[in-house]
């Protein structure tokens with residue numbers, strides 16, 4: 001029986017079918033229809049969310065705005081020190097946790113667990129959000145780490161976080177940047193190794 005299952009899996013792989021743990025997102029629309037100044041005027045932290053799911057199109061639009069590729073040479077919507085592109089984004093939702101891969105506009109599953117309560121870390125109602133985006137600075141992106149690497153990571157993370165705040169407003173969504181989270185569980189479940197620093201998370205949803 002085991003041999004049979006292995007054979008089927010091998011056949012599927014050979015047929016070039018997408019692996020089950022990769023979700024291809026719809027192309028980002030990049031036209032949320034709100035001006036930057038309107039989004040700045042509206043931006044405010046929200047901590048109470050409806051449980052309604054976020055459509056994949058909105059998620060794609062949001063992730064692209066956060067840290068997607070906006071130029072042919074692969075550079076991003078958010079600036080990063082020495083173009084290190086050191087900020088990694090993880091999406092935690094009911095069916096599991098995924099890393100956002102900007103170059104493929106896809107989500108790659110890293111855990112089958114619902115980690116939202118571990119991200120919420122017991123803070124009131126934020127755990128009811130349909131998804132969280134978790135921002136991790138990958139200090140390994142620097143060929144030659146120096147004493148400023150962690151500072152650069154925190155600054156780079158701030159740009160991505162603000163992109164998320166403003167894009168949420170433009171897309172009719174709400175969020176709050178949060179430093180609180182269960183670091184030990186998330187490090188383990190997201191598979192974060194040496195030099196990968198959990199910095200900020202964003203619950204994302206419709207305001208209650």
Ligand SMILES: Cc1cc2nc3c(=O)[nH]c(=O)nc-3n(C[C@H](O)[C@H](O)[C@H](O)COP(=O)(O)O)c2cc1C
Nearest residue numbers: 043044045046047123126176177178179180181200
């Ligand atoms: C680095 C940072 C960490 C934060 N951590 C949390 C947090 O853990 N929980 C929370 O509810 N809000 C957190 N916030 C949100 C702030 O409390 C919020 O931005 C502040 O009260 C100002 O409110 P406003 O965002 O509506 O302008 C954080 C904000 C920043 C910038």
